[in-house]
Amino acid sequence: MVNDQTPSTWKFKLSFLFTIGISFLIWEGNRYLLFTLRSYFDWFNKPVRKIIVIVFTISFYTIPISALMLVIWYKIFNDGIVNWDLITTTILVIMICVLFITHIYETVFLVREAENEKLKKEQLERARAEAELEALKNQIDPHFIFNSLNTLSHLIEKEPAKAKQFNDNMADVYRYILQNKARELVLLHEEMLFLTDYFSLLKIRFEQAVQLQINIDPALFDQYLIPPISLQILVENAIKHNEFSDAVPLVITIDMQNDELIIHNQVRKKILRKASSRIGLNNLGERYKLTTSKEISVTASASDFTVSLPVLKIA
Incomplete structure (x- = not known):
């Protein structure tokens, strides 16, 4: 995107900061969308729907924002001459990066959720087992008392x-x-x-x-x-x-x-x-x-x- 500008010029430095701003905007926007979608879709129950929603959501956000910010960059730093072929290529690279990073995020989330689900299941199983054991123990008292009182009643009479x-x-x-x-x-x-x-x-x-x-x-x-x-x-x-x-x-x-x-x-x-x-x-x-x-x-x-x-x- 930078043609004949040299690193010493203020214009190059500002354009460099502007592209960092584009990256920041894309990163934070997609991160917000990703965390918001996590509360609506579950990997374990609806994995296919979640993949479709994530891909469409980040595409509908990333592509327009990237195109708009790149056009603004050309207007400010390239005398208004827009290179649409280069913008298309840049957006494609951005989308690949966003999808790759999203994949990493979701993999980490999935591993954590799997561990949490396993822990919750173990806790529920333990709680169920403890409750069953306590119920079984509580059966001992009436069982023993019932039989002992029958015996005692028999002995009192005879x-x-x-x-x-x-x-x-x-x-x-x-x-x-x-x-x-x-x-x-x-x-x-x-x-x-x-x-x-x-x-x-x-x-x-x-x-x-x-x-x-x-x-x-x-x-x-x-x-x-x-x-x-x-x-x-x-x-x-x-x-x-x-x-x-x-x-x-x-x-x-x-x-x-x-x-x-x-x-x-x-x-x-x-x-x-x-x-x-x-x-x-x-x-x-x-x-x-x-x-x-x-x-x-x-x-x-x-x-x-x-x-x-x-x-x-x-x-």
């Missing part, structure tokens, strides 16, 4: 002395539930102590008709973590669904194999007045998935019922 002992022991068991239901994991040692306390309630009512055999080295108890109130649910489940007596007791065994607790009992199915809701077992399975990302395994047959609980080894 064996008042045992009822008092049961009530005292129930308070200790319920204290553990209140203290630990908000925790995601507890030491296996704590859970085993709680199971022993809970089983003492069952022994008060059923005496020798129920038996618990724990075939695990106590030295391992402090090496593993487990969701709280897991074993109690399985023992309670076995009591609820099976017939037993002093002559034919219900034996519940707990073993450990390959970092899994194996809880087993023989099946002598009890005829229930209404179908089981399986709330306890389903609750345990959902809590396990949310807390440990592992699933429990249930193996049931006509004669045996076995549940495998993965436990987390402390590194």
Whole structure:
């Protein structure tokens, strides 16, 4: 665009500043349009429409402004002689630059939006999981209280002395539930102590008709973590669904194999007045998935019922 002018002349210096002004005007105008359009169009939902709108918008702004400012430049600094071929070429170069810079901007925006969307999704998933886990934990209280009060009612009618002992022991068991239901994991040692306390309630009512055999080295108890109130649910489940007596007791065994607790009992199915809701077992399975990302395994047959609980080894 500059022909015979030398760098020392004031006219060249002013024309140079004028072209910088053109660049500034094009840059700021397109930047404003780009940021304004971001609030109306989403890359994830309407990518094609956004591309079309961006291309047309920056073209309708950049081409007229560039043409107008270049004509003014020729009028001021080139004695009014306009070279339209050169203006066309210059506008084409400007459009290529604007499109390239716009592409860089949008790529940066897209990467940031993708990261933000991923973070939001992870936060929502975590919030959902926490809400589900809290709801599952809140089911433990009424489930335990309902079954314990039924047992207490039975003992009050038939064996008042045992009822008092049961009530005292129930308070200790319920204290553990209140203290630990908000925790995601507890030491296996704590859970085993709680199971022993809970089983003492069952022994008060059923005496020798129920038996618990724990075939695990106590030295391992402090090496593993487990969701709280897991074993109690399985023992309670076995009591609820099976017939037993002093002559034919219900034996519940707990073993450990390959970092899994194996809880087993023989099946002598009890005829229930209404179908089981399986709330306890389903609750345990959902809590396990949310807390440990592992699933429990249930193996049931006509004669045996076995549940495998993965436990987390402390590194």
